[in-house]
Amino acid sequence: AAGVIQSPRHLIKEKRETATLKCYPIPRHDTVYWYQQGPGQDPQFLISFYEKMQSDKGSIPDRFSAQQFSDYHSELNMSSLELGDSALYFCASSSPGTSGRGELFFGEGSRLTVL
């Protein structure tokens, strides 16, 4: 079965550079979530999109922006990178279930290292 695809899997950047992460949800899933997981930390919610509109916003820095495109894939853009941005960035997708928004299906994650 198709899963959530994230690219790139690994990314190394210098401070103050820009990075873009991509997420391709499971087909027919209309909701995408972005989470940031630092070393030894729990996943922190960044932002979510439903039907190409931002649906909720968490602890996403102003230096970060994201959008969901017409084909439902999403991109997370990170500018002026800082050392503290080094983390595993997970994308997850879901489709509304019979109650609530259903479970999340996670991608393998994109590991960003900022030097």
Place this chain on the structure above:
Amino acid sequence: AQSVSQHNHHVILSEAASLELGCNYSYGGTVNLFWYVQYPGQHLQLLLKYFSGDPLVKGIKGFEAEFIKSKFSFNLRKPSVQWSDTAEYFCAIEYSSASKIIFGSGTRLSIRP
């Protein structure tokens, strides 16, 4: 504030021991509850979920969890753990008033062979 807390940061058990991991959440109306597992170096995977109905839910790999509304709890249990259960376990909650899922801080489970 909407939040979920896991009491145990690190649990160490021997194989065949019974497991119970605590999870409590703050009141916020109707909730959906989840347990996710993250094996070393892997992404999060769903263990089990509760939306409504029978408060005792069974998941994969012999795990189960019980939703106790009066205690705002959703503890994870397994009667007999295996070495392969070594992983990080995250309780997660979705409030019906929000469109995001909030994760607890996670419990690292180490199993001694």
